Amino acid sequence: MEKGKILVVDDEKLLRWSLQQNLSKEGFTVITAENGAEGLELFLEDQPDIVLLDVHLPDTSGIHILESIKKENRDAIVIMVTAFGDVQTAVKTIKMGAYDFVEKPFNMEKLKILISKALETVSLRKEVFQFRSQIAKKYGFSKIIGRSPEMTRILDLIRKVASSDATTIMLQGESGTGKDLVAKVIHYESSRVDKPFMDINCTALPETLIESELFGFEKGAFTDAKQLKKGLFELTDGGTVFLDEIADMKLSTQAKLLKVIENKTFKRIGGTKDISVDLRVIAATNKVLTEEVRKGNFREDLYYRLKVIPIELPPLVGRREDILLLASHFVGEFNREFKKDVRGLAKETEKAFLEYPWPGNIRELKNVIERAMILENADYILPEHLPIELHSVGLKGRSMPGAQISIPPGGINIEDVERELIKQALENTKGNQTKAAKLLTLTRDALRYRMQKFGLLEKA
Ligand SMILES: Nc1ncnc2c1ncn2[C@@H]1O[C@H](COP(=O)(O)OP(=O)(O)OP(=O)(O)O)[C@@H](O)[C@H]1O
Ligand SMILES: [Mg+2]
Structure with a gap:
């Protein structure tokens, strides 16, 4: 079985020969180049898994070649071959993205171990990539089913939003209407697809943990902070944060979230340095947020910030x-x-x-x-x-009494009928929403949702 392809770029003929012999025996495919230009050409043509690159080349410096390789493929794995004791160059190349370095003359066994380790990284990356593309397939636009006018309009909106630069999106709708699904589709159909999708349930995270989870902390920020910990916002940089059940986030955290959204920076707990992040925040709730704002449970400024792009998923009934x-x-x-x-x-x-x-x-x-x-x-x-x-x-x-309702010849507005039924149910139950919901075979959330829609909440 082929273990991996290694490109050796070195002007020493003997060294190329010896590497070819030794590494082929281990099952690697080895290709060689004797100067930088040839090396770069082979890199582009043959797409090796690993490049073994000498710093000293006859035509150019290995450092320049490293730079070109990294420009071509940020993830390329390059092991630098440096002169004995030239730590400065070694460190410089690591900073430029080299995977590791070996000093000449090198120990073949050690080199083999290094190569195996590097190949593990390669195969892990391939797996992650495959995994991501499988997930991406699972969450394409085509997974959102619906051709009613409401859903057609929403699908259009989702398509526009996914490819836009919009960084805040709010999904509202009753339980089970597809908020999770839509959030994932927006992420996996956006240019952020290769970056993380972080699903954070604000109800499930205990209040005491939420800030350290989201923002991370510096070493020594509190008694248990033995080590620096990056928070979820930092780990999601470039991707999408899905804040599910946002209405359950406590007010002080809401204030901090608003700052992150507005400034695109935050500080770790106990930290002084501003950390910049590029995030898309998708918030979701099955509560009526305007009502939460009115009750003082949700910050109005955050509500308006999130509501820049509101997507309201309609209940299934009636479609x-x-x-x-x-x-x-x-x-x-x-x-x-x-x-x-x-x-x-x-x-x-x-x-x-x-x-x-x-x-x-x-x-x-x-x-x-x-x-x-x-x-x-x-x-x-x-x-x-x-x-x-x-x-x-x-x-x-x-x-x-289904037969009592009949459609008049001139047609009827179904929303008027719905509104009327809800009013009646509330009257019959003296405004008891739980009972009214039962009368209409709705959940209480579903009833409140409709009451809000028809402006019946304020009166209740
Ligand atoms: N338009 C749709 N087409 C196909 N499947 C859908 C659609 N909407 C929702 N689903 C499926 O229905 C189920 C429930 O959807 P989802 O979990 O996204 O709801 P939700 O709005 O997040 O609910 P909750 O508020 O309870 O979290 C999931 O299995 C989802 O894949
Ligand atoms: Mg959900």
């Missing part, structure tokens, strides 16, 4: 064409995953899907399909494969 499209998408996905061949939804199941209000949105729909496909072995998903709440919508629909 009929998306419900069935998503259902058949998930059937396909689970067919592949479970190696099944389910054809789709039975007609009655489609009807139940269209009538059900989906308080848990797309996540709930996905789970319902997954469950049916794991538990049942039929060609089509039948109503009896569905959980009880879905199973009974059809029946409820029949026994409920």
Whole structure:
């Protein structure tokens, strides 16, 4: 098996020969060049994994060649060969990005170990790269399913935002509407794709930890700070920070976050030096942030800063064409995953899907399909494969005064109907939102979300 390709650039014929002999025996492919120009040419043509580069070359300095190689490929692994005792040059080349150096005359065994170590770095990088491109494929635009007017508009917006320079984006929507998915798609479809996507759940991080996690700390900043620690912001430099459940971030941290966004710099805890970062911040919440601002739980200035590009993910209810499209998408996905061949939804199941209000949105729909496909072995998903709440919508629909609502000849605005129903539910329950939500088979969040949309919150 081929272990790796090594380019040796050295003017000493004997040394080239001896390296070729020794390293080929170990299973490496060795190519050689006797001067800088030839070396650079071979580097570009043959793309070796490692370059062994002499500092003293007949036509130019190895340092210049190192510079050209690094310009071509920042990640290239170059081991410098220096004159014995020339530490200054060695240090200089390391600063320029050389992987390591060996002094002439060198010990072949030591060199072999160094090369193996360098190759491990190469293969690790390849793995990371493959891993990243696999993830990137998983989170392309095509993974966001929906062709309703609402979703078409949102997809357009996401496309524009991903390729823009926008550094703050706010995702709002009920639970299960796709905020996580959209955040990842925006990252993996942006030029930041090769940099990290840092998923930070503001609820999961305990208050005491959040600042040291985000900003890092200097050695000695507090009793336990035995070592300097870089924070998540620093580690994500060039990439995207996804601040999920942003409404749960405490006020003092919000103030610091605002500063990072505005100045693009921050200090580690206990530090005095400003550290610059290039970050895209995507914040997400299923709370109604304006209300959190009103209650004093969320800083207004941060709200406006994040809201520069707001993306509001619509609840699933009412998007009929998306419900069935998503259902058949998930059937396909689970067919592949479970190696099944389910054809789709039975007609009655489609009807139940269209009538059900989906308080848990797309996540709930996905789970319902997954469950049916794991538990049942039929060609089509039948109503009896569905959980009880879905199973009974059809029946409820029949026994409920559904027939009292009829569309007038001139048409009707569905939002007016929704608003009216919400008002009625609130009146019937004397403003008790939990009860009103139950009456409408909505979650409380979903109800509040709609109340906000229809301007009913202030009155409540
Ligand atoms: N438009 C969509 N197309 C395909 N799959 C989707 C879509 N929206 C969401 N999903 C899938 O639905 C599930 C729930 O979505 P996601 O986790 O992004 O929701 P969320 O808005 O972050 O919810 P929460 O507020 O509870 O965190 C995920 O498996 C996601 O891949
Ligand atoms: Mg989420």
